[in-house]
Amino acid sequence: MASVPLKPFLDRSGNRIHLGKKLGSGGEGDVYEILPAHSNVVAKIYHKPLDVQKQEKLLLMARGCNDELKSISAWPTDVLHAREGGPVVGFLMPKISDYEPVHKVYGPSHRKEHFPHADWRFLVRTAKNLAAAFFVIHKFGYVIGDVNEGNILVNNEACVRLIDCDSFQVRAGDRLYYCEVGVAQFTPPEILSSKHFKMERTANHDNFGLSILSFQLLFFGRHPYSGVYSGKEDMPLEKSIAEFRFAYGKNSAFKSIAPPPNSVGLSVVPAQVAALFEHAFAEAGARPNGRPGAGEWWDALESLESKMRRCSADSVHSYYSGLASCPWCRLEESSGLLLFLSADRITKIDLPREWQKVEATARPGPIPLISPSNFLHRAAPLPPGIGHAIDLRNFRHFVGISIIVILAVLVLFGMITEDLAIPFLIVIVIVAVLFLYPGAAAAEKRRRRGNLESARYLWDLWNKKWIAEAGDAAFLAQLNLLRDLRGKYEKIDRDYRASLLALERSIKDRQQKKFLERCSIDSCTVPRVTGGLKNILKSVGIGTAADITRGKLLGIPQLDNTLTNELLAWREKMEKNFLFDPTQGIDRADVQALIHKYQPMLKPVERDLVQGILKLQRIQGDILKKRITLRPAVEKRARELAQAEVDYEVFSRTPEELISREIEGILFPRKNTR
Amino acid sequence: MDDNTNDMLPDQQPLGAVTFAENPEPRCPCLLLLDTSGSMAGQPITELNAGIREFYSELQNDSLAIKRVEVALMSFGPVRLISEFNTADCFFDPQLVAEGDTPMGEAIRKGIDLIKTRKEQYRANGISFYRPWIFLITDGAPTDEWQSAAAMVREGESAKSFAFFTIGVHKADMKILKQISVRDPVKLQGLKFREFFQWLSNSMKSASRSNPGDRIQLAPPLGWSEI
Numbered sequence: 001m002a003s004v005p006l007k008p009f010l011d012r013s014g015n016r017i018h019l020g021k022k023l024g025s026g027g028e029g030d031v032y033e034i035l036p037a038h039s040n041v042v043a044k045i046y047h048k049p050l051d052v053q054k055q056e057k058l059l060l061m062a063r064g065c066n067d068e069l070k071s072i073s074a075w076p077t078d079v080l081h082a083r084e085g086g087p088v089v090g091f092l093m094p095k096i097s098d099y100e101p102v103h104k105v106y107g108p109s110h111r112k113e114h115f116p117h118a119d120w121r122f123l124v125r126t127a128k129n130l131a132a133a134f135f136v137i138h139k140f141g142y143v144i145g146d147v148n149e150g151n152i153l154v155n156n157e158a159c160v161r162l163i164d165c166d167s168f169q170v171r172a173g174d175r176l177y178y179c180e181v182g183v184a185q186f187t188p189p190e191i192l193s194s195k196h197f198k199m200e201r202t203a204n205h206d207n208f209g210l211s212i213l214s215f216q217l218l219f220f221g222r223h224p225y226s227g228v229y230s231g232k233e234d235m236p237l238e239k240s241i242a243e244f245r246f247a248y249g250k251n252s253a254f255k256s257i258a259p260p261p262n263s264v265g266l267s268v269v270p271a272q273v274a275a276l277f278e279h280a281f282a283e284a285g286a287r288p289n290g291r292p293g294a295g296e297w298w299d300a301l302e303s304l305e306s307k308m309r310r311c312s313a314d315s316v317h318s319y320y321s322g323l324a325s326c327p328w329c330r331l332e333e334s335s336g337l338l339l340f341l342s343a344d345r346i347t348k349i350d351l352p353r354e355w356q357k358v359e360a361t362a363r364p365g366p367i368p369l370i371s372p373s374n375f376l377h378r379a380a381p382l383p384p385g386i387g388h389a390i391d392l393r394n395f396r397h398f399v400g401i402s403i404i405v406i407l408a409v410l411v412l413f414g415m416i417t418e419d420l421a422i423p424f425l426i427v428i429v430i431v432a433v434l435f436l437y438p439g440a441a442a443a444e445k446r447r448r449r450g451n452l453e454s455a456r457y458l459w460d461l462w463n464k465k466w467i468a469e470a471g472d473a474a475f476l477a478q479l480n481l482l483r484d485l486r487g488k489y490e491k492i493d494r495d496y497r498a499s500l501l502a503l504e505r506s507i508k509d510r511q512q513k514k515f516l517e518r519c520s521i522d523s524c525t526v527p528r529v530t531g532g533l534k535n536i537l538k539s540v541g542i543g544t545a546a547d548i549t550r551g552k553l554l555g556i557p558q559l560d561n562t563l564t565n566e567l568l569a570w571r572e573k574m575e576k577n578f579l580f581d582p583t584q585g586i587d588r589a590d591v592q593a594l595i596h597k598y599q600p601m602l603k604p605v606e607r608d609l610v611q612g613i614l615k616l617q618r619i620q621g622d623i624l625k626k627r628i629t630l631r632p633a634v635e636k637r638a639r640e641l642a643q644a645e646v647d648y649e650v651f652s653r654t655p656e657e658l659i660s661r662e663i664e665g666i667l668f669p670r671k672n673t674r
Numbered sequence: 675m676d677d678n679t680n681d682m683l684p685d686q687q688p689l690g691a692v693t694f695a696e697n698p699e700p701r702c703p704c705l706l707l708l709d710t711s712g713s714m715a716g717q718p719i720t721e722l723n724a725g726i727r728e729f730y731s732e733l734q735n736d737s738l739a740i741k742r743v744e745v746a747l748m749s750f751g752p753v754r755l756i757s758e759f760n761t762a763d764c765f766f767d768p769q770l771v772a773e774g775d776t777p778m779g780e781a782i783r784k785g786i787d788l789i790k791t792r793k794e795q796y797r798a799n800g801i802s803f804y805r806p807w808i809f810l811i812t813d814g815a816p817t818d819e820w821q822s823a824a825a826m827v828r829e830g831e832s833a834k835s836f837a838f839f840t841i842g843v844h845k846a847d848m849k850i851l852k853q854i855s856v857r858d859p860v861k862l863q864g865l866k867f868r869e870f871f872q873w874l875s876n877s878m879k880s881a882s883r884s885n886p887g888d889r890i891q892l893a894p895p896l897g898w899s900e901i
Contacts, residue, residue: 236804260800
């Protein structure tokens with residue numbers, strides 16, 4: 001079966017049709033070129049003999065063929081027989097080349113690869129052309145039946161062609177030739193549950209598929225029934241369709257389904273278009289003729305086309321002009337997606353200007369230091385009686401220490417013997433009482449220590465906050481981040497320019513070579529290069545200035561050194577005459593290939609930079625504001641801590657300090673407690 | 675340039691969400707649980723690697739399958755997640771090496787977890803999906819506790835959470851495989867891994883064109899299995 005059939009086939013009128021090479025192969029049959037080649041007709045030959053029904057259907061389609069059908073589809077133009085009077089074994093159809101399946105247009109990743117120039121206007125036009133194609137099919141009473149992402153093709157001018165037409169549903173009088181296939185994603189809810197497609201399909205069924213495809217084209221490949229389902233169980237697409245769970249509809253909450261993250265809703269299209277979608281995907285659509293037809297779609301999309309605006313920030317963003325701002329900018333900002341590729345530039349920001357904003361953002365500088373030691377305080381006066389109590393306590397301690405010292409001296413000099421054990425014990429008890437007796441000052445001391453602890457705690461808290469929020473660490477970190485981003489940006493930009501330059505240079509070389517190739521050796525006016533010599537040069541393949549190289553000349557015995565140099569000089573002179581014409585020769589496609597290579601790399605860096613600069617400005621503003629608003633509170637805590645420290649200090653003396661103070665107190669009686 | 679600088683910017687969307695927006699096609703996940711125990715050393719592991727490479731290139735050549743089929747690779751002996759669920763354009767050569775024993779139970783449990791996580795990501799991102807397929811390929815018997823894994827397989831199959839298939843190579847213990855999988859295990863003919871993966875890619879291609887419902891349509895396992 002795979003080998004090229006040698007025998008010619010016969011069309012309806014008995015013309016011999018010679019097949020050329022095989023162009024493609026499918027489940028049902030193979031597609032061949034027709035000889036002589038370059039004809040715009042191809043042939044499909046089935047693998048297996050066809051039943052009578054299918055043969056009749058093809059014959060009917062071929063008879064019904066007209067220019068309108070041919071212009072939008074691979075419509076059977078004639079049937080093919082293997083022998084005269086034999087069964088139909090294949091058919092002829094218009095050749096469709098340079099088209100891609102529609103899923104490569106609506107899916108953003110494939111679109112950017114295969115249709116890099118397509119903007120939203122292109123997608124709207126594709127949807128409109130799709131509606132036009134459906135309109136023609138329905139106008140002549142046919143039904144597509146198996147609407148799917150693979151049998152609708154689109155070219156780079158947004159023109160649409162339908163293929164696999166032999167599966168369409170055909171009606172002839174009261175006879176109906178079914179379309180027996182279908183794909184669930186495009187099959188309307190009302191017939192989704194049937195086990196097979198041996199049934200009458202209607203234009204209203206097709207219109208469901210048309211609405212799905214239009215939605216996918218306008219909404220970046222999202223299927224209208226695919227969303228975030230809030231139920232626990234799995235929600236396969238098929239089931240979601242059967243249950244009319246249109247994720248973007250006004251009843252979506254009622255259907256427990258929400259649009260997916262990073263998607264746009266019906267608000268990006270005019271109310272007229274949104275209403276068509278609501279109509280097509282709701283229960284009412286399942287009624288006979290319940291869905292908007294191809295004509296209605298065409299009208300609505302035509303009207304949308306006339307209401308488009310180009311985004312001022314990014315020329316590749318076309319959007320519905322009824323919107324206040326560009327929805328694609330917003331989606332790109334919030335999602336990090338690159339929806340469309342720019343056709344002319346790789347970047348939409350001006351780096352030096354953006355960087356000026358960074359430079360213009362004054363550094364907050366190091367944090368002003370706030371410290372409790374900056375605040376000197378006098379201890380709070382002691383409550384009456386407490387001062388005296390402290391003196392008393394200090395006196396007790398002094399006496400206690402003195403007793404210990406005396407005892408130590410006595411022990412040292414061996415003046416204590418064992419029979420003094422009991423008085424010794426008594427002395428120890430007295431000393432213990434002297435030290436441990438709490439006295440009236442203890443409560444005050446506890447209170448002041450409590451104050452100190454809470455003042456210290458609060459200070460730590462506020463000081464940390466001060467450093468974190470009024471310090472410049474966050475600013476510097478963000479600045480470093482921006483510097484890194486700028487480095488990244490510059491590298492990508494450099495690489496792009498280098499590639500562009502290399503491209504230009506190669507084109508310049510090519511142009512120059514062409515120019516030199518036109519400088520015939522006959523036009524050489526160097527006196528010593530005579531006609532005879534020119535003939536010799538030509539005989540060894542040196543016909544133009546382009547052929548002159550030192551290597552080539554060295555091999556020619558008739559040339560001496562001076563002649564060689566003179567010829568090389570002539571070539572150089574010719575080279576100087578060459579003028580590079582940048583408008584000629586640089587292939588737009590080559591440049592755009594470069595743009596499309598570098599743009600996706602640059603885009604995220606660009607976005608991070610722009611957002612990062614805004615963040616830097618925000619951080620700077622915050623810091624300066626915090627330095628003003630936080631300062632009083634932090635200073636208050638510093639002051640409170642300083643106060644608590646001196647307050648407590650009164651009680652916290654080391655024994656040495658204590659002794660020296662006591663001695664001082666004895667020597668210079670009562671200067672008042674500090 | 676260090677890559678982690680970007681992590682410092684908050685408000686970044688996780689990569690996954692962008693990928694789903696760039697390619698919102700319904701997903702057809704397929705998990706391969708691959709035995710890389712010592713007994714697979716030599717010809718078997720070489721053939722397995724070649725088969726996987728072919729599998730990916732078949733998927734890459736199909737413009738719909740490349741957007742819909744997601745493959746994850748997990749090897750056991752020891753259990754390693756070699757590749758997360760990814761479409762075939764993100765293919766990377768697994769270069770499996772045979773070593774260790776056969777912790778099949780652990781691999782199955784982790785694999786089922788992986789499927790669960792991926793399904794949650796699909797749901798959160800509003801991506802429709804087909805019932806996941808799990809293919810377990812082994813040439814031996816589990817060296818760890820596998821009964822709990824078998825229970826998880828039964829549970830998942832009855833809840834239609836996934837379809838679990840087992841492929842036995844050489845001296846694989848077909849009896850235990852039969853106890854693990856609800857579906858009958860299939861014995862690989864010799865080392866026809868390539869034929870198996872050719873068949874699998876064809877099945878995935880047609881599955882990715884069918885309906886993301888619960889039907890499973892596998893072609894008969896011809897050309898690579900012992901019947």
